Amino acid sequence: MFAKQGDSRNKVNIKRLTVYAMFVAICLIIGYLENLLSITVLSGVPGAKLGLSNAMVLMLVYADDKKGAWGVNIARIVLSALLFGSPISFLFSLSGGLASLAVAHILSRLKSVSVIGASMASAVTHNVFQLLAATVFMGVSIAYYVPVLIVFGAVCGGVCGLFSQIVLNRTKSKNMFRF
Amino acid sequence: MKKGDIVVLGVIAAVFILSIVMLTSFSKNGSRVIVKQDNKVVYDQSITKNNTVDTGSNVVVIENKAVYMKQSNCKNQICVKSDKISKKGESIICLPNKVIVEIK
Numbered sequence: 001m002f003a004k005q006g007d008s009r010n011k012v013n014i015k016r017l018t019v020y021a022m023f024v025a026i027c028l029i030i031g032y033l034e035n036l037l038s039i040t041v042l043s044g045v046p047g048a049k050l051g052l053s054n055a056m057v058l059m060l061v062y063a064d065d066k067k068g069a070w071g072v073n074i075a076r077i078v079l080s081a082l083l084f085g086s087p088i089s090f091l092f093s094l095s096g097g098l099a100s101l102a103v104a105h106i107l108s109r110l111k112s113v114s115v116i117g118a119s120m121a122s123a124v125t126h127n128v129f130q131l132l133a134a135t136v137f138m139g140v141s142i143a144y145y146v147p148v149l150i151v152f153g154a155v156c157g158g159v160c161g162l163f164s165q166i167v168l169n170r171t172k173s174k175n176m177f178r179f
Numbered sequence: 180m181k182k183g184d185i186v187v188l189g190v191i192a193a194v195f196i197l198s199i200v201m202l203t204s205f206s207k208n209g210s211r212v213i214v215k216q217d218n219k220v221v222y223d224q225s226i227t228k229n230n231t232v233d234t235g236s237n238v239v240v241i242e243n244k245a246v247y248m249k250q251s252n253c254k255n256q257i258c259v260k261s262d263k264i265s266k267k268g269e270s271i272i273c274l275p276n277k278v279i280v281e282i283k
Contacts, residue, residue: 086275088274089274107183107187110183111183112181112182112183112186113181113183113184113186113187114180114181114183114184116180116184117180117181117183117184117185117186117187117188118187120184120187120188120191121187121190121191124191124194134272138218138272138279143198143202143268144202144266144268144269144270146198146202147195147198147199147202150191150194150195150198151195153191154188154191154195
């Protein structure tokens with residue numbers, strides 16, 4: 001909805017819009033590349049990926065823009081399902097994505113947890129909730145897979161957290177997240 | 180890394196150990212092999228019986244009390260790369276073809 005000239009009530013914040021659009025676009029591209037360059041072959045764990053698009057969302061959480069983080073997260077999940085996924089993969093990534101962001105949101109309120117810790121916790125949550133979704137929607141128990149996914153979540157989450165930390169430190173002086 | 184990060188890592192490690200303990204204490208050798216396609220059971224037999232199940236899209240092989248996915252016409256081939264399964268509760272899933280192999 002674009003505001004008419006002179007109407008200040010519905011004015012769209014152009015910078016906010018641009019940064020969010022950029023983040024969603026980066027998330028989609030990263031997600032697509034991760035699917036192509038799946039680390040399944042490297043690790044022997046089916047379906048494993050790094051989850052760098054989650055790192056983008058965590059950046060917004062730790063730049064203290066929680067609302068933006070939720071918006072970008074939901075937009076990226078819906079769009080990537082429409083572009084590359086199926087209804088089932090949508091349900092999977094929705095349950096994982098919402099739960100992991102909720103955990104990151106809560107942890108980011110604690111002063112003693114940095115983005116690395118929040119990233120690890122949210123990656124583990126993501127993996128566990130995807131398994132739960134598989135159990136609920138497909139009616140099978142794959143509990144057997146939980147330990148592997150916990151280790152993978154911790155490692156990949158740690159890498160993503162480190163990445164977020166570096167980018168946040170470098171953009172701090174540039175006021176990227178000041179709208 | 181801050182102090183809270185170590186706590187988070189500790190909690191994750193605890194959950195990991197707990198899940199391993201729970202799984203090893205509950206895991207038993209399976210007795211039946213069930214193959215489902217589109218949530219319909221297409222095969223339900225004892226695991227001791229060597230057999231090959233062809234669902235049209237996937238080929239499941241049951242051999243020496245272990246089950247694996249031999250072939251699939253799906254794109255990602257995750258199910259084919261999965262390890263052999265033999266314990267109760269284990270499963271191989273081919274999401275694109277909606278084929279589920281589980282052991283009960």
